[in-house]
Amino acid sequence: TTLVNCNLAKDKGEAFVHNVFSNVADSYDKMNDLMSGGIHRLWKCYFIKTLDPLKSTHLLDVAGGTGDIAFRFLDHMKCKYPNDKSHKVTVCDINENMLEVGKKRAVKHGYDDSLIEWVHGDAQKLPFPDNSFDAYTISFGIRNVVNIDAALQESYRVLKPGGIFLCLEFSKVRTPVIADLYDLYSLNIIPVMGEVVAGDWRSYQYLVESIRKFPDQKDFADMIRSAGFHLVSYKNLTQGVAAIHMGYKR
Ligand code: SAM
Numbered sequence: 001t002t003l004v005n006c007n008l009a010k011d012k013g014e015a016f017v018h019n020v021f022s023n024v025a026d027s028y029d030k031m032n033d034l035m036s037g038g039i040h041r042l043w044k045c046y047f048i049k050t051l052d053p054l055k056s057t058h059l060l061d062v063a064g065g066t067g068d069i070a071f072r073f074l075d076h077m078k079c080k081y082p083n084d085k086s087h088k089v090t091v092c093d094i095n096e097n098m099l100e101v102g103k104k105r106a107v108k109h110g111y112d113d114s115l116i117e118w119v120h121g122d123a124q125k126l127p128f129p130d131n132s133f134d135a136y137t138i139s140f141g142i143r144n145v146v147n148i149d150a151a152l153q154e155s156y157r158v159l160k161p162g163g164i165f166l167c168l169e170f171s172k173v174r175t176p177v178i179a180d181l182y183d184l185y186s187l188n189i190i191p192v193m194g195e196v197v198a199g200d201w202r203s204y205q206y207l208v209e210s211i212r213k214f215p216d217q218k219d220f221a222d223m224i225r226s227a228g229f230h231l232v233s234y235k236n237l238t239q240g241v242a243a244i245h246m247g248y249k250r
Contacts (some may be wrong), residue, residue, distance in 0.1 A: 063141020064091035067102035
């Protein structure tokens with residue numbers, strides 16, 4: 001197929017990834033719904049349920065982009081602890097364009113800005129002191145990070161002892177027929193949608209390609225363990241199209 005033969009992802013550095021997200025920032029939320037048929041919303045809801053944050057949690061959402069996880073966290077806390085304002089979410093992303101879209105969404109949807117902060121920073125070198133956060137999330141972000149091991153080590157560093165690491169990411173489908181259908185869809189349809197809806201074939205082709213290059217469930221769990229986390233586990237979502245990995249800082 002076009003994708004298998006293409007060299008797009010070779011030597012993809014930070015500048016390339018930065019450009020991709022600058023290009024897609026304005027269309028990102030619309031494209032997420034279109035490409036996943038809205039399923040990413042269910043995955044993200046389940047992700048927050050799995051996190052099951054305690055009262056006063058300070059969450060760090062890395063590669064937080066336009067704020068999807070942060071907003072769901074705040075909605076969840078509002079529902080679970082009405083009137084409580086002791087929790088907080090820090091959204092950290094390397095791309096200011098994505099953060100700007102997120103800030104506008106926060107205003108539009110009326111989120112209390114004392115509960116959310118937006119920080120420009122790199123997952124591989126987080127601008128936070130050691131032992132700062134109760135929870136660390138990264139949703140559809142870690143596969144875009146050039147040095148995944150460095151990002152995992154940083155997540156471990158900034159978490160408080162006992163803190164939880166939770167990652168939502170595309171993963172490997174193991175059921176053969178579904179894997180074939182998924183390949184057909186992602187390789188042939190997503191870049192076309194990217195071109196038609198956002199006028200940007202190349203960025204969406206990169207996004208598909210980055211999914212295919214990402215380690216499978218078991219290998220990624222091993223990488224999380226290597227960063228020092230314990231009680232590492234994962235759950236497949238939609239036959240492994242995505243997976244949630246979790247672990248705890250000792
Ligand atoms: N977390 C959001 C979500 O689930 O919808 C956004 C995911 S978006 C696919 C990936 C995000 O990762 C982009 O906003 C991009 O700027 C960010 N990103 C890529 N490399 C990064 C890095 N090294 N550090 C922090 N963010 C990064």
